[in-house]
Amino acid sequence: MEDAAAALARKGPPAVEIADWIRRQISASRFVPGQRLVEVDIIRQTGGSRFKVREALQRLAAEGLIDIEEFRGATVRGASMDEVRQLYLARAAVEGICAADFTRRSSAAERRILADMTIEMEQCPQDHAPERFGRLNARWHAFIMDVSGNLVLADMVKRLNTPVHRLLFGTFYRGDRLNEAIADHRRILHAITAGDVDAADAAMRQHILNGYRFLTGLDHAIHEEDEVNPV
Amino acid sequence: MEDAAAALARKGPPAVEIADWIRRQISASRFVPGQRLVEVDIIRQTGGSRFKVREALQRLAAEGLIDIEEFRGATVRGASMDEVRQLYLARAAVEGICAADFTRRSSAAERRILADMTIEMEQCPQDHAPERFGRLNARWHAFIMDVSGNLVLADMVKRLNTPVHRLLFGTFYRGDRLNEAIADHRRILHAITAGDVDAADAAMRQHILNGYRFLTGLDHAIHEEDEVNPV
DNA sequence: GCACAGCGGATTGTCAACAATATTGTAGGC
DNA sequence: GCCTACAATATTGTTGACAATCCGCTGTGC
Numbered sequence: 340m341e342d343a344a345a346a347l348a349r350k351g352p353p354a355v356e357i358a359d360w361i362r363r364q365i366s367a368s369r370f371v372p373g374q375r376l377v378e379v380d381i382i383r384q385t386g387g388s389r390f391k392v393r394e395a396l397q398r399l400a401a402e403g404l405i406d407i408e409e410f411r412g413a414t415v416r417g418a419s420m421d422e423v424r425q426l427y428l429a430r431a432a433v434e435g436i437c438a439a440d441f442t443r444r445s446s447a448a449e450r451r452i453l454a455d456m457t458i459e460m461e462q463c464p465q466d467h468a469p470e471r472f473g474r475l476n477a478r479w480h481a482f483i484m485d486v487s488g489n490l491v492l493a494d495m496v497k498r499l500n501t502p503v504h505r506l507l508f509g510t511f512y513r514g515d516r517l518n519e520a521i522a523d524h525r526r527i528l529h530a531i532t533a534g535d536v537d538a539a540d541a542a543m544r545q546h547i548l549n550g551y552r553f554l555t556g557l558d559h560a561i562h563e564e565d566e567v568n569p570v
Numbered sequence: 571m572e573d574a575a576a577a578l579a580r581k582g583p584p585a586v587e588i589a590d591w592i593r594r595q596i597s598a599s600r601f602v603p604g605q606r607l608v609e610v611d612i613i614r615q616t617g618g619s620r621f622k623v624r625e626a627l628q629r630l631a632a633e634g635l636i637d638i639e640e641f642r643g644a645t646v647r648g649a650s651m652d653e654v655r656q657l658y659l660a661r662a663a664v665e666g667i668c669a670a671d672f673t674r675r676s677s678a679a680e681r682r683i684l685a686d687m688t689i690e691m692e693q694c695p696q697d698h699a700p701e702r703f704g705r706l707n708a709r710w711h712a713f714i715m716d717v718s719g720n721l722v723l724a725d726m727v728k729r730l731n732t733p734v735h736r737l738l739f740g741t742f743y744r745g746d747r748l749n750e751a752i753a754d755h756r757r758i759l760h761a762i763t764a765g766d767v768d769a770a771d772a773a774m775r776q777h778i779l780n781g782y783r784f785l786t787g788l789d790h791a792i793h794e795e796d797e798v799n800p801v
Numbered sequence: 802g803c804a805c806a807g808c809g810g811a812t813t814g815t816c817a818a819c820a821a822t823a824t825t826g827t828a829g830g831c
Numbered sequence: 832g833c834c835t836a837c838a839a840t841a842t843t844g845t846t847g848a849c850a851a852t853c854c855g856c857t858g859t860g861c
Contacts, residue, residue: 354628377842390815393843397585397625398632403725409584410822410843425722428671432663432723440659491656492663494634495726608812621845624813641813641852 357387357395365404365415366504372417376405402498418502420555427551430499431544433492434480438527438543439536440487449486450532456482457528461521469511472520476511479524506554516553523549588618588626596635596646597735603648607636633729649733651786658782661730662775664723665711669758669774670767671718680717681763687713688759692752700742703751707742710755737785747784754780 352360361381364370381392396413399405405413418426445453456479463472484493500507510516523546530538583591592612595601612623627644630636636644649657676684687710694703715724731738741747754777761769 358632375842379842388815394625394628397628401589401629401632411824412843422722425720428667428720429664429723429726432667433660436659436663489656489659491653491730492660495660499722606812610812619845620847643813 352385352387352391354387354391354394354398357381357385357392358398360385361395361399362404362501366501368505370415372415374415375411376413376415378412402501404501416502423503423506423554424551426499426503427547427554430496431547431551433496433499434483434547435540435544437484437487437489437492437496438531439540440489441483442531442534442536442539444488445486445531453479453482453531454528457524460524464517464521469517472517473508473511476520507550510550510553519549519553520546582618582622583616585618585622585625585629588612588616588623589629591616592626592630593635593732597732599736601646603646605646606642607644607646609643633732635732647733654734654737654785655782657730657734658778658785661727662778662782664727664730665714665778666771666775668715668718668720668723668727669762670771671720672714673762673765673767673770675719676717676762684710684713684762685759688755691755695748695752700748703748704739704742707751738781741781741784750780750784751777 361370361376370376376396378389378392378396381387381395382389385392387395396405396407400407400413404416406416407413441449441453456475460472460475460479463469463475480496481493484496487493511520523542527539527542527546530542592601592607601607607627609620609623609627612618612626613620616623618626627636627638631638631644635647637647638644672680672684687706691703691706691710694700694706711727712724715727718724742751754773758770758773758777761773
């Protein structure tokens with residue numbers, strides 16, 4: 340009897356995996372806004388059938404990550420500066436709620452894990468390890484999402500993050516961003532530990548908006564409707 | 571030379587329109603949770619080709635509105651009571667932000683329009699017109715979304731609403747819901763008119779959460795993980 | 802009457818060929 | 832040299848046929 344792996348090798352990856360693969364390429368800026376996604380190339384690189392590739396593209400279009408034009412195919416969508424603002428505002432609202440829920444629902448053990456992660460991240464500036472900070476930061480936020488128990492919101496944040504993922508990572512390499520983020524995290528953790536639901540919400544919101552402020556403060560020359568290429 | 575309508579008649583509706591059509595059926599409960607969406611039926615009813623119907627289904631699956639199982643096709647997803655809670659919490663967060671943005675960005679004329687709509691809705695209880703109230707209510711919320719200028723959030727709310735649309739409408743037929751909603755709207759309008767951004771945010775959040783509380787208060791027998799059929 | 806294997810219809814998944822369209826390259830005129 | 836019209840190529844859209852799978856039905860043996 341064939342096992343699942345053999346079946347997969349015979350049939351090729353399902354549409355969901357192809358979609359994930361493309362999403363990762365976009366997150367990592369291997370696919371950049373404006374770039375055309377040619378079906379044949381994706382077929383070659385993923386081993387999926389043309390049909391499944393097209394299904395994957397449809398899914399990504401539904402998420403707003405790519406545009407599909409008739410007879411012109413799929414292109415990676417870029418976010419205007421105004422849309423980035425909207426994305427951050429949305430994230431602020433949603434992650435605020437999650438922080439509040441985390442405060443309500445987390446066990447002592449889970450709060451302990453969060454505290455440990457927070458402490459570990461505070462080592463990064465003196466180690467000059469912004470990349471590690473970025474990875475830990477993603478895990479830190481994801482952990483709060485998970486424990487908050489709201490899959491709808493978690494999914495939403497994941498979706499909101501993809502287009503700005505690279506932008507987000509970029510900020511960690513510059514200036515005082517790391518220390519500011521660490522201070523924010525500490526404030527959030529404090530509110531959570533104290534069981535102060537509203538304070539956790541407010542601190543998380545502020546944290547996200549700080550990230551946005553830092554991002555826009557960097558390139559003050561960018562105008563409202565400029566396309567942002569997350570390089 | 572052919573115009574667009576003729577071309578459409580010849581080629582059939584695009585995938586996006588088919589997806590919209592299915593979405594409307596679900597919103598109106600003509601398709602109910604658990605129901606199988608057979609490709610051939612949709613082809614017959616929309617006139618789309620099989621391929622386009624399948625693309626449309628992929629999009630809806632990406633939105634989480636339907637499930638697609640291998641060789642079993644698409645079924646309408648039902649929301650568990652817990653998921654409904656999550657949806658409402660998300661809506662509260664997002665619409666709160668939009669109310670705040672409306673307060674910041676709206677012109678005097680736009681605030682006037684909102685006030686007129688609010689007054690019109692206050693007639694509904696004495697006219698015994700809950701259906702009309704529901705329609706106006708949808709417009710009222712949509713108007714705030716629009717003017718707030720955040721397309722990302724507007725899209726998100728639209729997506730959040732589809733699975734619970736019928737539930738929402740149902741509440742307007744019962745008890746004191748209309749008067750409560752009217753009082754909420756009045757409070758929100760008051761905060762907006764006063765230019766109080768935070769108060770508008772808080773009042774809108776409270777309004778959505780009141781809706782949720784009303785919904786859950788109705789059927790206290792429903793347990794956490796029960797499927798909710800929005801009939 | 803009931804359990805179960807097998808069969809047939811219904812439905813979805815896959816593929817390959819072909820049609821429609823956009824893009825690119827090229828030649829010619831000005 | 833540059834612009835335009837046209838041909839060649841690349842890419843996507845569409846269709847139909849066929850394979851794989853599931854589901855309900857039926858008939859058989861007990």
